[in-house]
Structures are given as C-alpha cells and as structure tokens.
Amino acid sequence: MTQRTISVTEFKAKCLALLAEIAEKGGTITVTKRGRPLAMVGPAKRTKWKSLAGALEGKVKFDDDLLMADTADMWGVVRERERKQRKTA
Numbered sequence: 001m002t003q004r005t006i007s008v009t010e011f012k013a014k015c016l017a018l019l020a021e022i023a024e025k026g027g028t029i030t031v032t033k034r035g036r037p038l039a040m041v042g043p044a045k046r047t048k049w050k051s052l053a054g055a056l057e058g059k060v061k062f063d064d065d066l067l068m069a070d071t072a073d074m075w076g077v078v079r080e081r082e083r084k085q086r087k088t089a
Contacts, residue, residue, distance in 0.1 A: 002025070003030070008033045023043065
C-alpha cells in the first residue's frame with residue numbers, strides 16, 4: 001500500500017483516475033489545501049455477502065393446513081383467464 005499527498009487542485013483534476021487506482025492497488029491519498037491536510041481518501045471497507053441459503057430457517061413457519069390445502073380449483077381460474085387472453089389477442 002502506498003500513501004500519497006496531493007493538492008486539492010490536482011485531486012479535482014484527476015479524481016476518477018485516483019479513485020480507480022485506490023480501488024485497484026489500495027493505499028491512501030491525503031488531499032491538501034495550501035499545504036494543510038484537508039481529507040484522506042482510501043479504499044472502502046467491503047462487506048462480505050452472506051449466502052441466502054437457510055436465511056429464513058426458524059423464522060418462518062407454515063401452518064400444516066396451508067401446506068395441505070386443496071388448491072386444484074385455483075388452477076382452473078388461471079387457465080380460464082389465459083384462455084380469455086388468447087381469444088382477445
């Protein structure tokens with residue numbers, strides 16, 4: 001990692017390139033104004049993404065009645081709607 005010091009004017013002119021360099025190589029840049037430190041720019045902390053597998057385990061409960069419910073009549077409604085849409089198309 002490297003640490004650089006540049007003026008606010010230079011940072012303004014090269015901002016995107018400097019940010020890309022930090023993202024690629026790491027390090028920090030101290031931005032100065034009239035020779036005094038104004039800000040430090042460095043890489044952001046990256047959060048690790050957790051797998052969603054099992055994320056709801058133990059948090060969601062399905063009632064047995066819901067799982068065993070007879071939904072055969074609902075499919076007839078869907079089929080009828082699709083038939084009507086095909087006729088109008």
